[in-house]
Amino acid sequence: MMIKLQAKDIIFGYDSNPILENVNFEIAPSRLVTIVGPNGSGKSTLIKCIDRIVSPQGGSILIDRKDVTKMSRMDVARYLSYVPQSSVRIFPTNVFDTILMGRRPHIGWLGSDGDEEKVWDVLRLLNIERLAMSNFNELSGGQQQKVLIARALVQEAEVMLLDEPTSNLDIWHQLDVMNIIRDVVKKREITAIMALHDLNLASTYSDRIIMMKRGRIVAAGDPTSVITAENIASVYRVEAAVRNLSDRPMIMPLRQIKG
Amino acid sequence: MIRYRAFFHGKTDAGLSRSRRAGKKSGVELAHERFKFIRLFFVLSIAALLVLLTGFIITLGPLNISVADAYSALLARFWPDYFHVETLTSRVVWNIRFPRIVGGIMAGFGLGICGCVMQAVLKNPLASPFTLGITAGAQFGISIAAVIGVSIFGGPYFIIGNAFVCALFCSLFIIALAAIKGATSENLVLAGIAVNYFFTAISQLLKYFASDEQLRLMTNWGMGDLAAFSWANSRLLLAVFVICFPLLLSKSWDLNIMTAGDEAAKSIGVDAEKTRIFIMIVTSLLVATIVCFMGTIAFVGLVAPHMARMVIGGDHRFLIPASGVLGGLVLMSADAVGMNMIAPTIIPTGIMTSIVGVPFFMYLMMKGKRKEFWT
Numbered sequence: 001m002m003i004k005l006q007a008k009d010i011i012f013g014y015d016s017n018p019i020l021e022n023v024n025f026e027i028a029p030s031r032l033v034t035i036v037g038p039n040g041s042g043k044s045t046l047i048k049c050i051d052r053i054v055s056p057q058g059g060s061i062l063i064d065r066k067d068v069t070k071m072s073r074m075d076v077a078r079y080l081s082y083v084p085q086s087s088v089r090i091f092p093t094n095v096f097d098t099i100l101m102g103r104r105p106h107i108g109w110l111g112s113d114g115d116e117e118k119v120w121d122v123l124r125l126l127n128i129e130r131l132a133m134s135n136f137n138e139l140s141g142g143q144q145q146k147v148l149i150a151r152a153l154v155q156e157a158e159v160m161l162l163d164e165p166t167s168n169l170d171i172w173h174q175l176d177v178m179n180i181i182r183d184v185v186k187k188r189e190i191t192a193i194m195a196l197h198d199l200n201l202a203s204t205y206s207d208r209i210i211m212m213k214r215g216r217i218v219a220a221g222d223p224t225s226v227i228t229a230e231n232i233a234s235v236y237r238v239e240a241a242v243r244n245l246s247d248r249p250m251i252m253p254l255r256q257i258k259g
Numbered sequence: 260m261i262r263y264r265a266f267f268h269g270k271t272d273a274g275l276s277r278s279r280r281a282g283k284k285s286g287v288e289l290a291h292e293r294f295k296f297i298r299l300f301f302v303l304s305i306a307a308l309l310v311l312l313t314g315f316i317i318t319l320g321p322l323n324i325s326v327a328d329a330y331s332a333l334l335a336r337f338w339p340d341y342f343h344v345e346t347l348t349s350r351v352v353w354n355i356r357f358p359r360i361v362g363g364i365m366a367g368f369g370l371g372i373c374g375c376v377m378q379a380v381l382k383n384p385l386a387s388p389f390t391l392g393i394t395a396g397a398q399f400g401i402s403i404a405a406v407i408g409v410s411i412f413g414g415p416y417f418i419i420g421n422a423f424v425c426a427l428f429c430s431l432f433i434i435a436l437a438a439i440k441g442a443t444s445e446n447l448v449l450a451g452i453a454v455n456y457f458f459t460a461i462s463q464l465l466k467y468f469a470s471d472e473q474l475r476l477m478t479n480w481g482m483g484d485l486a487a488f489s490w491a492n493s494r495l496l497l498a499v500f501v502i503c504f505p506l507l508l509s510k511s512w513d514l515n516i517m518t519a520g521d522e523a524a525k526s527i528g529v530d531a532e533k534t535r536i537f538i539m540i541v542t543s544l545l546v547a548t549i550v551c552f553m554g555t556i557a558f559v560g561l562v563a564p565h566m567a568r569m570v571i572g573g574d575h576r577f578l579i580p581a582s583g584v585l586g587g588l589v590l591m592s593a594d595a596v597g598m599n600m601i602a603p604t605i606i607p608t609g610i611m612t613s614i615v616g617v618p619f620f621m622y623l624m625m626k627g628k629r630k631e632f633w634t
Contacts, residue, residue, distance in 0.1 A: 052525070076528065082522075090383070104527045133290050
């Protein structure tokens with residue numbers, strides 16, 4: 001199924017402090033979309049609003065013309081999966097059981113062999129089968145991130161949301177995680193929306209980039225139109241050199257713009 | 260690579276699984292199968308141990324009864340045509356020894372499962388069934404009955420009825436407080452501790468003005484003793500138990516997910532705060548019923564879930580029953596030791612549970628290979 005995601009006038013804030021102000025966008029099916037912007041620009045909050053982990057105070061999110069803000073939580077989980085930045089298990093749990101939790105929206109109390117097969121398939125796909133019986137808390141950051149992605153994958157939702165999936169990873173693992181996400185988007189025809197700090201990773205992998213500043217979208221489109229020296233200067237207050245590398249803009253930050 | 264493609268093309272998932280199932284399983288898959296077997300085997304074997312130990316404990320006491328007679332006496336109640344025992348043996352087993360054992364098992368089971376779910380919803384390995392101020396509430400109820408003479412029920416439930424109602428009220432009050440502010444685990448633990456101090460202070464105030472006779476009434480309750488378990492009380496507990504246990508067990512998946520944190524739980528479809536409140540209400544009802552008869556035996560509810568987790572891991576479908584059976588085993592065994600060690604003096608169950616249980620728990624803790632001791 002190919003579905004479209006639309007956000008209309010999303011408003012969110014804590015007390016009188018607005019974080020998102022009238023955010024609107026529309027995402028075509030089977031795309032990898034990144035949301036970039038400085039710290040505090042509302043990227044993570046927007047991701048959480050879409051999944052209703054925090055409830056937007058206004059606006060609507062439409063998937064397949066159905067309003068996410070009016071669905072039951074279990075229905076939301078069937079349409080949208082979410083990969084948190086990190087996760088600590090208070091009580092140690094093995095990797096297999098951690099991933100199996102993602103089957104919750106589809107599973108009966110007893111569980112089934114089919115559900116377990118899906119977990120094995122995803123473990124094999126991400127090449128972490130050998131970790132199945134390891135304690136989640138004892139894994140490295142890169143391995144934990146893959147397990148969290150695996151949990152979202154077995155959820156079999158059409159849209160996968162990710163909150164800075166590469167933030168604690170070395171460059172090898174950054175590429176590893178981004179490659180996995182790009183492949184899944186293509187082959188499973190799902191949409192991935194992620195908050196990301198690294199502009200070069202965003203430029204390399206995204207079909208579309210949304211750039212935010214203080215709770216508003218200031219630019220959206222393909223990497224070439226969004227990652228420009230002017231946008232980076234006005235949104236990040238950083239002077240940067242932008243060069244094209246295999247048709248993708250790459251940036252090199254040069255100096256802060258003061259005042 | 261073939262597998263990788265097949266997976267992505269989605270539609271061939273089932274075919275892939277079938278072909279793989281026909282082939283040999285990898286080492287880690289075998290390890291997983293073994294783990295699942297051990298988990299089930301453990302739950303079944305501790306349940307069997309509970310039945311065996313019941314027969315053995317019935318034989319302990321001034322009247323000599325063999326293990327065979329003990330089981331016969333129990334079975335004769337249900338199939339009188341097939342099992343025969345002397346009337347005296349039958350009466351001692353059925354009316355004196357067995358009710359106390361059943362009470363111990365049910366109380367231990369109840370505290371074990373409540374401790375287990377409380378630790379999960381509060382995301383805190385130190386949580387126990389008493390984190391929500393149940394004891395302070397019960398004690399407050401008893402102080403009112405003993406000192407002021409105000410009681411909700413009359414007759415034999417003069418004291419116990421008050422303990423039950425106030426214990427339940429106290430924890431519902433905490434849940435309501437937390438619910439208004441947002442039922443996070445932090446809010447619940449904080450509200451629990453604060454309200455606990457408040458009710459304890461009022462009890463102490465009443466104690467301060469109490470006469471000797473009133474003080475005796477107050478201290479008689481709460482030693483953590485199974486003496487109150489007659490058949491009538493056990494039936495009452497069983498009724499509450501039959502309602503609460505399936506309710507808690509039905510939330511197993513949600514509890515598994517909630518230990519991953521509220522955000523993760525929400526994204527997988529579990530409303531963490533609603534589930535937390537639901538679990539708390541069910542737990543309060545069950546614990547208040549146990550506590551009003553027996554007083555506080557905090558140790559069982561804290562430790563039984565940890566013991567179970569060390570062996571079978573964190574899946575609540577197995578962890579809840581295993582915590583319950585272990586709780587029952589610990590409480591029943593400790594009570595048997597307390598009853599018979601320096602007979603005819605009976606050492607209260609609560610004291611004995613800690614004296615017997617703590618060294619055993621320490622042993623498990625030291626023996627555990629993992630860095631995190633509650634694994």
